[in-house]
Amino acid sequence: MSGRKETVLDLAKFVDKGVQVKLTGGRQVTGTLKGYDQLLNLVLDEAIEFLRDPDDPLKTTDQTRRLGLIVCRGTAVMLVSPTDGTDEIANPFLQPEGA
Template sequence: MADKDRDREKKRKESILDLTKYIDKPIRVKFQGGREASGILKGFDPLLNLVLDGTTEYMRDADDPYKLTDETRHLGLVVCRGTSVVLICPADNMEAIANPFVQQEA
């Protein structure tokens, strides 16, 4: 009976996402509401709360909150709340691709 409880507790503590291979590497994070930031991943927990160092926020267009501008803002050391994280991706070898669902202008 004690083994079942121990196994159940171990499963509960495991996170769906294992970010250990990205520790001390640059990542890019998108948040609910359209904000985006990149920085060096220093730590995380099972709730996906993230600690980023050397963080840069990508500023959004005032007219279109989901469109990014070339303007950035340096934030430094940041703790990101996991409930607002929508996407995490490595910053190295990342490139933008065209949206296949939007008709391209000729």
Template sequence: MADRGRGAARGGRGGSNIKRPMGGPQAAQNADKPRREAILDLSKYVDERIRVKFTGGREVTGILKGYDQLLNLVLDDVTEELQLPHPHIRSLGLTVLRGPTITVLNPVDGSEEIANPFAAAEQ
């Protein structure tokens, strides 16, 4: 009576003794599919300073050290630019940024503000 619900034979927590094949038709289909590649090629921005904006409005800049196909980023020498309640900058150091939360990614060097060509000219 004390062993109730504890055996693998009764469907308890114990591991299953059923051996499943490692190959089969499903494995053959997966081998034929092309490997999924990253949407963006960030290799040219490694060791360059980039700016990252997140959902919710947070914004950081740092030196790109690594990334993966899900756009998770590793940045070094990261600074966060806070706007509220008053503008200031705080240092975060080495940081891992989750890809699903990133909305904008751009290099800091080589980008500059230009005049809006669609704005109405003042007279």
């Protein structure tokens, strides 16, 4: 065993591509991944934050805020997903009404 820790994610394939990042506390940001390190600190360019609904802080709205070049601290990153190639699908576990 080498004493070096490997990350579970292979972010190299996402460099210079659009990613969506969810952070602890409910913030959601999209941008172009420019760099990362073994602690999952991310550098995003042309970052845009999706603002949350004031009535329900768990939901995001269509309102956005341009952030530019940002660093997302690895301890706050919960989810990283590509923006291209993802579609929202119907919940396969939802029981049909009347069943």
